[in-house]
Amino acid sequence: MLFNTFDFLWIFPVIFCMYYFVTCRERVIEKYPKIGNYLLIAISYVLYLKWNPVYSLILLGVTAVTYLMAIIIERNKAFGRKKYICISGVVLAMLPLLTFKYYNFLNNSFIHLFGLFGAKIGLPGLNWVMPLGISFYTFQAVGYLADVYLKRIKAEHNWWDYMLFVCFFPQIAAGPISKARDLLPQIKARRIFRYEQAVQGLKWILWGMFLKVVLADRIGVSIDSFNGILHNESGLMNLAVCFLYSFQIYGDFAGYSFMALGVGELMGFELINNFKRPYFSQSITEFWRRWHISLSTWLKDYIYIPLGGSRCSKARNYFNILVTFLVSGIWHGANWTFIAWGVMHGLFQVIEKIFGINKKQSIGIIKGIRIAITFIVVSFAWIFFRQPSFVEAWEQIIRIFTNHDLTLHFSMESMCFMSFAICLVVLKEVAEEWNIKWLNFLHSRYVFVRWVTYAFILSCILLMGVFDNSQFIYVNF
Amino acid sequence: MKKFIFKLLLFLVVYAVVDYVLGLGLGWLAANAKGGDTARNYHITHSAEEDVLIFGSSRASNHYNSRELEKQLGSSVYNCGENETGIMYFYPLLNLIKKHHLPKVIIYDVYTMDLLDNLRLGHLDYLKPLKTSYGIDCVDSMFFRSEPTSKIKMLSSLYRNNSTFLNVLFDWVRNNIIYDKGFYLLNTGKLIDKQVPNDNKRDFVYDSEKLSFLEKFIKENKDSINIIFSISPEYGRTTDDMFDPLKKLCDQYNIPLLNHYCDTTFTMHSDYFGNVNHLNRDGAVLYTRKISEEIKGLW
Numbered sequence: 001m002l003f004n005t006f007d008f009l010w011i012f013p014v015i016f017c018m019y020y021f022v023t024c025r026e027r028v029i030e031k032y033p034k035i036g037n038y039l040l041i042a043i044s045y046v047l048y049l050k051w052n053p054v055y056s057l058i059l060l061g062v063t064a065v066t067y068l069m070a071i072i073i074e075r076n077k078a079f080g081r082k083k084y085i086c087i088s089g090v091v092l093a094m095l096p097l098l099t100f101k102y103y104n105f106l107n108n109s110f111i112h113l114f115g116l117f118g119a120k121i122g123l124p125g126l127n128w129v130m131p132l133g134i135s136f137y138t139f140q141a142v143g144y145l146a147d148v149y150l151k152r153i154k155a156e157h158n159w160w161d162y163m164l165f166v167c168f169f170p171q172i173a174a175g176p177i178s179k180a181r182d183l184l185p186q187i188k189a190r191r192i193f194r195y196e197q198a199v200q201g202l203k204w205i206l207w208g209m210f211l212k213v214v215l216a217d218r219i220g221v222s223i224d225s226f227n228g229i230l231h232n233e234s235g236l237m238n239l240a241v242c243f244l245y246s247f248q249i250y251g252d253f254a255g256y257s258f259m260a261l262g263v264g265e266l267m268g269f270e271l272i273n274n275f276k277r278p279y280f281s282q283s284i285t286e287f288w289r290r291w292h293i294s295l296s297t298w299l300k301d302y303i304y305i306p307l308g309g310s311r312c313s314k315a316r317n318y319f320n321i322l323v324t325f326l327v328s329g330i331w332h333g334a335n336w337t338f339i340a341w342g343v344m345h346g347l348f349q350v351i352e353k354i355f356g357i358n359k360k361q362s363i364g365i366i367k368g369i370r371i372a373i374t375f376i377v378v379s380f381a382w383i384f385f386r387q388p389s390f391v392e393a394w395e396q397i398i399r400i401f402t403n404h405d406l407t408l409h410f411s412m413e414s415m416c417f418m419s420f421a422i423c424l425v426v427l428k429e430v431a432e433e434w435n436i437k438w439l440n441f442l443h444s445r446y447v448f449v450r451w452v453t454y455a456f457i458l459s460c461i462l463l464m465g466v467f468d469n470s471q472f473i474y475v476n477f
Numbered sequence: 478m479k480k481f482i483f484k485l486l487l488f489l490v491v492y493a494v495v496d497y498v499l500g501l502g503l504g505w506l507a508a509n510a511k512g513g514d515t516a517r518n519y520h521i522t523h524s525a526e527e528d529v530l531i532f533g534s535s536r537a538s539n540h541y542n543s544r545e546l547e548k549q550l551g552s553s554v555y556n557c558g559e560n561e562t563g564i565m566y567f568y569p570l571l572n573l574i575k576k577h578h579l580p581k582v583i584i585y586d587v588y589t590m591d592l593l594d595n596l597r598l599g600h601l602d603y604l605k606p607l608k609t610s611y612g613i614d615c616v617d618s619m620f621f622r623s624e625p626t627s628k629i630k631m632l633s634s635l636y637r638n639n640s641t642f643l644n645v646l647f648d649w650v651r652n653n654i655i656y657d658k659g660f661y662l663l664n665t666g667k668l669i670d671k672q673v674p675n676d677n678k679r680d681f682v683y684d685s686e687k688l689s690f691l692e693k694f695i696k697e698n699k700d701s702i703n704i705i706f707s708i709s710p711e712y713g714r715t716t717d718d719m720f721d722p723l724k725k726l727c728d729q730y731n732i733p734l735l736n737h738y739c740d741t742t743f744t745m746h747s748d749y750f751g752n753v754n755h756l757n758r759d760g761a762v763l764y765t766r767k768i769s770e771e772i773k774g775l776w
Contacts, residue, residue: 006626020478193478202485413643451488455495462496462635463642 002173003205003259004212006467015043016266020193029190037164037187040267044169048132055131058096063166065092066141067159070148074155086149090142097138100130105334133172135331139298141166144180146302153181161187170263174256176272176294183269191268203442203454204262207428210457212255213465215421216473219248221466222414231395235403238396240410245386246379247422250279252473253292272297277429279378282370284348285358287378295331299324318353322346332385337393341384348377417464424460500634503642506649507609513648515641517656520555521570522610526578527555531659532567533586535560539755540586540709542765543658549769552581556659563590564690565603565619571698572615573607582703584772587723591691594684608637664757668750673713681719688722695730705772707735709764710743712753735771737764 002008022028023036032038048056069089076082104125111122144165147153156162164187171178223241230238257274264271278291288296300309307320322343329342352358362370380397387393410418431439438444441453508523510516529552531541537558546554559566567585574580590603604623610616611631620627630636638645647653655663698704706727708720717738727734742763743749749760756764 006630024478193481195478195481198481412647413640416643451491454488455492458492459495459499459635462633463639465639467630467636467639 201265208258216251217466234405513653
């Protein structure tokens, strides 16, 4: 269930009422302490089945493989054997992801490679839709398996608790990728309704909805109409699209993550917050501590540190960073542009490390300049993320630097909508980043101010939102 | 939990009032708009009293010069053509207009939006200009038909003004002269890409719902209004087989069809076009004169 659909508006209140109607009854809870979990599993699977019944078998398969493998790992005393069981479990769990996401890419790459030598060798391509959220739930399940192998946590023996850990509906489509040590204890504990948590949940949903339908989708409507013809537009237009996409992808992904966080809070869960104002980062290294935090943490824990992390030679450390971000690029999509994007981010971080920029925190004007430079670098890297091929990405970059025409072909209306949404988001984030309490209207101590802010955001959503049930960008990953 | 639900409901009630009041405010701004789309749309839906009304997509608003038609026909004319719309919009629109005025003649310029099923737009998108007229039976029923959830969505008056409120505000502040009696004034360009469209055998997927509404439109109005269907020229076209279902309907109900789709007076002359689908202002004047003569012949 995607949060920007009309279905969500009526299905979620029903789920909420059903959930608390069952879990708030002492007698029921005494007799069936896990009834809330069973209900959430049923809801999660029904919603997934509604999208595609067959693909729910993959979800179930990944859950079963990692559940059983974790128990087998725990029962085996010999470390060497454990390693092979863990590797087998990871490969088995990753198999659907590798098949659906990378088969065509690898096949086409090989065909192209062999073609260069005049050979026509290749397998037939697959024309299957990718299962919803497969990259997210697979990484979550594999992370759990690795944690059990590394003895960071004990294997979960309750099948139903583990099933809910993998399929929990607010995070299945596009994360956050939760860690077992954070989420499983919450699943096991009895959750009670807390007023403050529920109100906070609603605030997350409201703000997330604004980011998605007003910021991201408004920009999307404006810039997507130039797809494929951007090379005919002015340099300024190409530059504007580059920067606007930075806001679009932030609004799109952070919007989803905040709504997932909000839905989780309303159900009594504390999910990991994926975003901490990433565009206020002073370096690329810091950017990755603020952007898609759950994935960054996953990559750090299961790729970077096992490779040796920073406790090794400098050269090896740089290699580890590059490999970690290569994996990040590959995770985002089966295309050379994503790989280039990942490697680029890795390279930037290596450069920062060589010059010691990654650890320095500046203040005042220097801080402002560093934030601006980081934003520009990140935005240019997004060009490779957005464009379907190197040629188009390169064309856009060349156009920015070689065409000095200053015309912008956005309508007055879309300029107003985009500027307004960007200003509002920047204002809120400035208030949070610099802890300016009087500016943080959503959390004002005055009820009137809070309610006016809620009403204002809701009005903006109704008046300016794009309600075409557009897909979230990260759901495709 | 009780406190949470109580406060949530209280907020929703307060917000419903806010939404209603803001909706009234936007309605007032639209009624007092000085120009632009808002004033035009308000005139069409609330106060159009002209004898002759032009219906159709952007081709209608670009091709039928109302002043020229008035001069030639000696009757008052208003161009109601609306960008990217078709019969799913004009059927409820005419019912809405009939609530306050019965036009004598309707010249309906037919295009793909009235017949085909191969457009990216869903039926609900065609109704966008009517969102602000929501609350009247003939309009509401079309919304429900296109999307049942609109019954709930349209309860919000702010949602009804979604995406258009900025235009409403601008049009209230300044007199944006882009229309003259509904005729679009700004199509003054010349055709740059003169590539002739491919007229080889094309497969058309017709929308049965649109065709049935087209038939309903004829049946319900042919006795009280003079309906004239027209097809204005498109650059480089040599066949008009796309319009076969329309020709059949016109034959069946004895409705005049003024077909200029492949009229070589226009289709061979790029100077008359602003782009392949639309005549420019020069082309529009010429076309309007030509079609007025034919209409005069019908009376």
